[in-house]
Amino acid sequence: MKVEAWVFLLVGVFFIPVATVYGFMVAWMEPVGFLALYLVSALCLMIGVYLYYTGNRIGPRPEDRVDAEVHEGSGEQGHFSPWSWWPLVLALACAAGFLGLAAGWWIFLVGAGLAVIGLIGWVYEYSRGDHAH
């Protein structure tokens, strides 16, 4: 994962002088610009450092090696839900919540209750019923 890590680390390092130059040009009087630029640097360094340490921990993946075969990338990739109704429930709950802000607070309460059902349904979808393990 060296390439991914360095892409983010170098962009992160790049923004430190950019923010500093910007700060001097506005005499440090305009805080939004240099603050945002420094934190863009922090954003990139945060991802870069995480990828760097993860890359060191797991070693080279097949896609990091020039002599890798396609089948070496097979096997477990992670846990993916093939489909789920719960995001739709949660989205409806959020829609009801915003409608409540505009039209009347009682609708907001309905939305809040539905959000609790949707959130719990989603989080526990693969811990119960057919998927209990």
Added chain:
Amino acid sequence: MLAFYRHNVYVTTATHAPSTPAHPTLNRPNLVSVGTVVWLSSELMFFAGLFAMYFTLRSTAGGLWAEETAKLNFPFALVNTLILVSSSFSCQMGVFNAENLRPRRTGRLFQFSKWGMTEWFLLTFVLGAIFVAGQSTEYAMLTSEHITLNSNPYGSAFYITTGFHGLHVIGGLIAFLLIIGRAYAAKKFGHFEATSAIVTSYYWHFVDVVWIGLFLVIYVLK
């Protein structure tokens, strides 16, 4: 993990090529963890907007800042901060146990070294809840000194920055309850449960670090 997929009637997995042995160790990054870190970096920019708002208002209303920050209770906020920071340590203890697939304690209740993930996360929940309660108390104290959301620019800056952080802490508390619930729901605590525990800890540490930044800006720098 295999047991998890055996009972999962919908999820399909890619099969190994028959001529090669399965990889003995997991040699790819956990996608949930990478995704969480990328999302947290966007959260950083959300708080960047709040910091920018705070400093902009401060640069235009310096006199007001000197007057209003004198009303802050620094020792109270410091204790509250230390409570939140200590919750990050208890959270990390829970993560170490989750990584070793130890959801519950194996010893007696006050044998801390034998605690599992659930006990450490419950302690984290209590510490986080004390922090939120402390924040509410502080809001009440400041309101009694006539600093409110709509009193002046300082009130707006103070309540919006700390308020959004408080909402994040409350979100984290709900997440801890859901993760503890998953540990109880699982007959066999596996990587599925451990992964969600680990990414919740990433979020918690992030919110903790953001608070340290807010604390330094609001209570120390003033």
